[in-house]
Amino acid sequence: MSTRRIAGPFNRVEGDLEISLDIADGRIAAAYVNSPLYRGFEQILQGKLPADALVLVPRICGICSVAQSAAAALALADAAAIEPPHNGRLAANLTLAAENMADHLTHFYLFFMPDFARAEYAGRRWYGSTAGRFRAITGSAPNQVLPERARFMQMMGLLAGKWPHTLAVQPGGSTRPLQSSEIFRLHRILREFRTFLETVSFGATLEEFASIADRSQLEAWRTRAGGGDLRTFLAIAGDLDLWHLGRGTDRFMSYGCYREEDGQLFPAGLWHGGAAALEVEAIEEDISHAWYAAAGLPQHPAAGSTLPVAEKEGAYSWCKAPRLAGQVVETGALARQVVAGHPLARDMVESDGGSVAGRVVARLLELALVVPAMERWLTELVPGAPWCITARLADETSGVGLVEAARGSLGHWMTVRRGRIHNYQIIAPTTWNFSPRDTQGQPGALEQALAGLPASTNGPLPAVIDHVVRSFDPCMVCTVH
């Protein structure tokens, strides 16, 4: 016999989150994840001019704002059958990468690590120094990192005018031509960011960390001198065994991102014990447990609908349940790096599957991989060459935009009729990770990852629940939009 407990509000998850827990014998027998906020962007977009989506969709999310812009820009470019010029493509990469790297940093220092300062851990040998470093608001880390983050975000001032909510990201490229002196300043900002990461976060060069190929090398690296906040986390992860916490579906998906001249820096794909091609056409959204009216069967997003209802039998979230060929998948930095084939990411999931530690390490690994790519993209810019071409859409058309936000795969599906948006469907990263059950009764990725964790029916909930929830770097405002 289990007891139901409603846990919320979860904070440091970028939006609203509530989880119902069925607890039996001191463990979570079943978890039901509820995204309790609905705003209706897909309804707002209906009837709008396609280009106006570029104003509306970034405002779905304050932390994945550029990712939303990028997905819309790609959908519009697809509908117009255009490709941005060389500089426009690089500017899009740089802008998206700047957001994604800032988000990885924000997640680690502001959202995830403060949970290790909780009183529950007061008996651990690492507690004193960790709490002093990472405690929310008063810790030395948040106060050191925020100014560094703000300095790094000066890249956005130059690339995109401001962040969040830019209009610089366009289907035909960037509205912001950069001249050589601005590119020079971007180099300097990035150089300062690299120095901060190498001295404060990694205690190593980015290249040294990115070359770690498996768990044993990672452990050997951890025990070497050098300091850095990542080593602190790895020591905690070993002590608390975060490598065996929060396992989900072990089915990892990535749309791929950062367009290079040939292909993408991180290619698209699926990983489930081995690599497989990603069939985007096999994506469907199931609304059996979400507060929407619909005609029964799950729909491909290009044909999806969003009709909220106040009450519905069996529903417990505003989040739809996206599935890939009927399967639950996990998305995020770990998925992206596993799919892209980074040896450390592959080794982490082959050893232990998806885990709290693996997800955190993958995010830092991406900082080590993407910052050097950003440096290269800056050198490839050609001042004086074109930055943007004009997108002209037919009155009857459609487009798809697939990108990777910091926290995973983001897709926009747009249909245009008589020059206006007829249908616009969005599946965000956390829609995948924090989905409710589907028609088959399959729990979503977080629901699976929480099952079996310790929990009491009335005392404080253990911090492991927070670690699992935040290891996905959820963005709840994107989840339901």
Place this chain on the structure above:
Amino acid sequence: MNILWLQSGGCGGCTLSWLGSEHGPLFRLLTDESIELLWHPSISEAGVDEARDLIEQCAAGSTAVDVLCIEGSLLRGPQGTGGFHRFGGGAQPMIEWVRQIAVRARHVVAVGSCSSFGGITAAGMNPTDACGLQYDGEAAGGLLGPDFRGRAGLPVINVAGCPPHPDWITETLAALAHGRLGAEHLDDYGRPRFFADQLVHHGCPRNEYYEFKASASRHSEQGCLMEQLGCKGTQAHADCNQRLWNGEGSCLRGGYACIRCTDPGFEEPGHPFETTPKVAGIPLGLPADMPKAWFIALAALSKSATPARVRENATADHLLRAPSVKRGRR
């Protein structure tokens, strides 16, 4: 002075903008200004039961709230129930929590255009019946009603913007902490005048193009964005080109139009955002306080006087002609 910060039907972007504050560590700045965060959903350690208990105490009055900051639109739907947003861990809609705490707070601050006026969530068919705390678009009212006053006597303070500049938020809070914000410091829409009495146009680096009506016609061109590309900087109340964003940015510096995001109703301009509406070739939205006849006359005159340098550079994405260098004494 303590602050309780709650997020309603928005995107969280106001907080993310605020975290980009460029005056050293934000949390130290708050301490220096005697501001304490009781709770903030993106920043605080306390979650779940601990956070819920605190917020219940604020609603019941057992914990005093000096400033209630609300980010995001207030969602009244469906059918007035507020059910589109139930605050985590319970059945009570967010609008009910806001109503209960607002009447107890000394000050209520709307952070961003959503909680000020309804904002982007109120666009289109406004499916959630979104509004601001004390405005529903341009109309006074909103969730709390036109006569609402915080216990200290001020109406809701609208730090508008989508998002607001980090300094607008911080300076407003600091002014409240030091008792320096009175009704006379708010404009007709309840916005702090220290930023709302400026125009986005002030300090625009495209000013020479504006003077000659040398206009960009496509994205990435250097000319003025007002005539073709929808820019409302000459009407929009904000200091975006004097107090820059993320180092040296602003919308216009980023190459795209000001969409007047600090104004009520910006989300439904009645024309494509990036296309200037015109009648007989004359932009409908004229610069603030400018008589139409004079605008037309001056525009015609300045267009005919446009130097070739300015005209050619306006439709290029980099400098084609540099200003000439004069020799000898002048």
